[in-house]
Amino acid sequence: MTGERFTAGVSRDFLDAHGRNVWGDIRLGELDAAGVDWHYLPRDTGELLAADVDGLDAVLFAGPAVTERTFAGAARPPALFARFGVGYDTVDLDACTRHGSLVTITPDGARRPVATAALTLLLAVLHNLAAKDRLVREARWAEKEQWMGLGLTGRRVGLLGLGNTARDLVGLLRPFEVDVVAYDPYCPPETAEELGVRLADADTVMAEADAVIVMCALTEETHHLVDARRLSLMMRTAVLLNVARGPIVDEAALVEALRLRRIRAAGLDVFETEPPAPGHPLLTLDNVTLSPHALAWTDEMSAGNGGSAVRAVLDVAAGRVPRFVVNRAVLDEPRLVDRLGSRAAARTEAPV
Structure with a gap:
């Protein structure tokens, strides 16, 4: 050589x-x-x-x-x-x-773009942006009163993963005066303390957060980290976002939670199988905002x-x-x- x-x-x-x-x-x-x-x-x-x-x-x-x-x-x-x-x-x-x-x-290279994409998706889901876009396109303007959004200011955001990208998101969230709780067994406590983030177990994050954002790596340990049991811990007014990898979330369990309105809404930039098959239930639900694994592109x-x-x-x-x-x-x-x-x-x- x-x-x-x-x-x-x-x-x-x-x-x-x-x-x-x-x-x-x-x-x-x-x-x-x-x-x-x-x-x-x-x-x-x-x-x-x-x-x-x-x-x-x-x-x-x-x-x-x-x-x-x-x-x-x-x-x-x-x-x-x-x-x-x-x-x-x-x-x-x-x-x-x-x-x-x-x-x-x-x-x-990906840290700020993905953090920005997560914030974009969070605001879009809380404000029902996709649903409101459909109202205009389908001449259903009069239905807008059914789609009041949720403000982000003062809410509690839960992070599954507190790596570099999630830490960047914490900075972007500061102007909204949110409380941030995170699950990351590999994050040093002093790092979380410097960020003003409270560390907790995954169940606590799911149960306490108004918005849960999946930002961890896909490993054997995190495969279906968000399963039916953990989805059942979420508040009915809470939303779930995934900007990491699709298989971290049990997609079938998420579809059921969305269909029965056990949670308010979801935002997905990633899927268990990409692209999802035509006719996939996620494509028919009105309380999910979707992106083709390209929101940070x-x-x-x-x-x-x-x-x-x-x-x-x-x-x-x-x-x-x-x-x-x-x-x-x-x-x-x-x-x-x-x-x-x-x-x-x-x-x-x-x-x-």
Whole structure:
């Protein structure tokens, strides 16, 4: 690897059918400026295979899964899989670690856009925005009195997850003078105290909050964290929002709670199966606001996620460990150590 030009592949799901990057500026120009030889992968695929990535030094990707098959038969798998986004539930971290590949995410790029999207969805649900939009489009203006909203000021907001994005949302909520209670067993108490957030168990958050917002990562531990039992703890006037991952919420149980008006409303940017099937009950309910896993899709997110992923690529090209590595055990893998050492040595001899 020493002295060789650093090569990177970019997943093809960034492109439309005409080959245009629909995400806009994701900072790929910084790869050009650094002398990185990059190209879009030839296939638009839901799963990266060895033939797609073998011989590359890094892969910047959004949608495709990274699995054991990504490495099967690969003579020289990438040293880095830089995920454009914060979720990595479709990435086999164990396989990446075994094969000496770093996996990074972009929490610094997604933090503010997702927090803003959560606030947008919260206000839309509380104000019945989707229902009121339908009233105008369907000439049902006279029914507007049936759709009085709820003000946010002074309410209690419950967060399931108090990571970086949720902490950013706490700041955005301050002008509304809300009380914030959160469930996050991994959040240091002193961090919550600095934010003015009360930590509690998940049941307490569900029972006490006027609005519950799902903002945690999808893991085995959080799968169906919001199930029928926890939904039954919510106040009938409360609303549930999910801007994280669909399977954290038991969708069938949520549909039942909404249908029977056991909770006031819901707002979903994510679903258990994406896209939901035609005729899915969620599509027929008038007390749910929906978005196609794209509410945070803005130029701000494109530049933020792209810049963060590109920085990870440039770090590896220079022989440095990137900032947001999620499989830290790989740092002890001899193959990775050798590759980073080779890049660092090459860096001292000539620009990448």
